[in-house]
Amino acid sequence: MNFEKVANHITNWLTEYAVSAKVEGFVIGISGGIDSAVTSTLCALTGKKTILLSMPIRQTIAEHGRAKNHIRHMKNMYPNVEELEIDLTQSFTQLENDLPSSTVNNHLALANTRSRLRMLTLYAVAQSNSCLVAGTGNKVEDFGVGFYTKYGDGGVDLSPIADLMKTEVWSLGREIGVIQEIIDAKPTDGLWEDGRSDEDQIGASYPELEWAMEYTGSDKGLNERQIEVLKIYRSHNSANKHKMNPIPVCSIPENLH
Numbered sequence: 001m002n003f004e005k006v007a008n009h010i011t012n013w014l015t016e017y018a019v020s021a022k023v024e025g026f027v028i029g030i031s032g033g034i035d036s037a038v039t040s041t042l043c044a045l046t047g048k049k050t051i052l053l054s055m056p057i058r059q060t061i062a063e064h065g066r067a068k069n070h071i072r073h074m075k076n077m078y079p080n081v082e083e084l085e086i087d088l089t090q091s092f093t094q095l096e097n098d099l100p101s102s103t104v105n106n107h108l109a110l111a112n113t114r115s116r117l118r119m120l121t122l123y124a125v126a127q128s129n130s131c132l133v134a135g136t137g138n139k140v141e142d143f144g145v146g147f148y149t150k151y152g153d154g155g156v157d158l159s160p161i162a163d164l165m166k167t168e169v170w171s172l173g174r175e176i177g178v179i180q181e182i183i184d185a186k187p188t189d190g191l192w193e194d195g196r197s198d199e200d201q202i203g204a205s206y207p208e209l210e211w212a213m214e215y216t217g218s219d220k221g222l223n224e225r226q227i228e229v230l231k232i233y234r235s236h237n238s239a240n241k242h243k244m245n246p247i248p249v250c251s252i253p254e255n256l257h
Contacts, residue, residue, distance in 0.1 A: 115152025146240025
């Protein structure tokens, strides 16, 4: 893959979309990870207003530090980049206090709630600045294992890197100058206070998941780890179809009209 040409293609696509939508630019949630770093850089390369929004919620020092370092780098590189930090910890704590204990004690429900709180913040900032919310999901997350929050980080206006595998996002990041500490960092969704990585949660690395996503052969002859990875991939893919498929609509039969 020619990543220089890929970067130019995505940048042109973003520019054309913004012009067609009659907006001033883009808002991107910055997590300190490679996907948001690449997406925000591509948006900045359009020359249009690019708002980098950091939204910590009891974030680990490492995650928040990488996000701030990326934003600092971007502001030095691109005059069209704007920085905004909105600490959502107090808002999230208030929501926790208002929710029933059965919900608060469900750690996955609370993790997804963090993502949805960030989504509504992104849209509030985007609408007030005549901008679009640029998504940061990659191909294996969005169309393979469904590793994102429905109506959270999955709630976006457009997806610049969703046709790129995670390893391709890393390569593109190197091409467009993403800082090394983000390229080297373990991928994490930033929704857990213990800083657990994506691999910790899924049980397989992104290169393994990409292999499973593209594998169409027989399970015969595969080694033990490959069989395990296929099982992990297929389990996530099946369980998360509700995210990846259109919302089911109950059609009313003609005879009931």
